[in-house]
Amino acid sequence: MKKGIRWGILGPGKIAITFAEAVNLIGEDVIVAVASHDERKAAAFAAEHQIAHGYGSYEELVSRDDIDAVYVSNLHMMHRDAALMAMRHGKAVLCEKPMAINAASARAMAKAAGENHVFLMEAMWSRFLPATVKALELAGAGSVGDIRVIRGAFSYGSSFDPHSRIYDPALAGGGLLDVGVYAISCAASFFGFDPIQILGAADIGNSGVDEQAAMILTYEDGQMAVLNSGVNVSMPGWMEIYGRDGYLEIPSFWDAQVVRLHRNGKDEVETFSFPHRNGFVYEVEHASRCIREGLMESPIWPLSSTIAVAAIMDTLRRSWGLRYPGEE
Secondary structure, eight states: OOOOOEEEEEOOSHHHHHHHHHHHHHOSOEEEEEEOSSHHHHHHHHHHTTOSEEESSHHHHHTOTTOOEEEEOSOGGGHHHHHHHHHHTTOEEEEESSSSSSHHHHHHHHHHHHHHTOOEEEEOGGGGSHHHHHHHHHHHTTTTOSEEEEEEEEEOOOOOOTTSGGGOGGGTOSHIIIIIHHHHHHHHHHHOSOOSEEEEEEEEOTTSSEEEEEEEEEOTTSOEEEEEEESSSOOOOEEEEEETTEEEEEETGGGOOEEEEEETTOOOEEEEEOOOSOTHHHHHHHHHHHHHTTOSSOSSSOHHHHHHHHHHHHHHHHHHTOOOTTOO
16 A cells, blocks of 8 residues: 655645645545644634644644655745755655746755755646646647647736735736746746747836736747736636647646647547546645655656746846845
């Protein structure tokens, strides 16, 4: 019988609910404790999700001997320090995306994982969805021929709220780190993580964050990824992968459940369906398996991919003149 992983959660926010539900669906792992800087929030989350312990400090949780791994799901700006604390205590870490607000912090986290001999992975859950895996398989098999262009967008509508983390530069708000990271990560999974040119334009609103952005990644042989992200207007969240012989269509690519294969000259569209109840299940299963096997990183979403995407976002932000307060 496989040994279940004993998890702790740092940051009982909305996304941690999806994680907790995924762990329960899998049924092999268990969540031992949850911690927040607000003990009442931790206690309420623990009660709602049948978790034995709720703490008012991260230190209390990571000091427990009966926790194998920690899921870091607090605010973007806090990911690095929370993950470093957990790794110093010998805990494996699954860290919400973006794993860090810049490439330098991501590299520091990867270094700490190596020094402490623990597993570290960014929780890029969409990469592990069966529909994403199928799309990559179809592309790799040449189903649409030589792939030349990728088009994709992830933008949602929200009303300006100066108290919201989405519109707060001190909390690394804005569309790029919140949802643009999905689009870049997906496109790079098809084209690679080393574009030769990175261009972008952004609407830096009165909030001081990128409220809308357009990005173009160009590769050595002329392949291009044309992407959009944003937080103030809703757009259909799609990813389209265009080859010389057809294209792949992935509706709602970050939560992909369908892949459509369009072949040039054929009216018939081939559809591949992968319905799921909770898209986090696949990344949690993968992370747990890696930890049980003693791996230091994921072979599917390695730290080099996380760092490369962070570096692309750094380049974009530099071109926009966007630097977060207190950013090192």
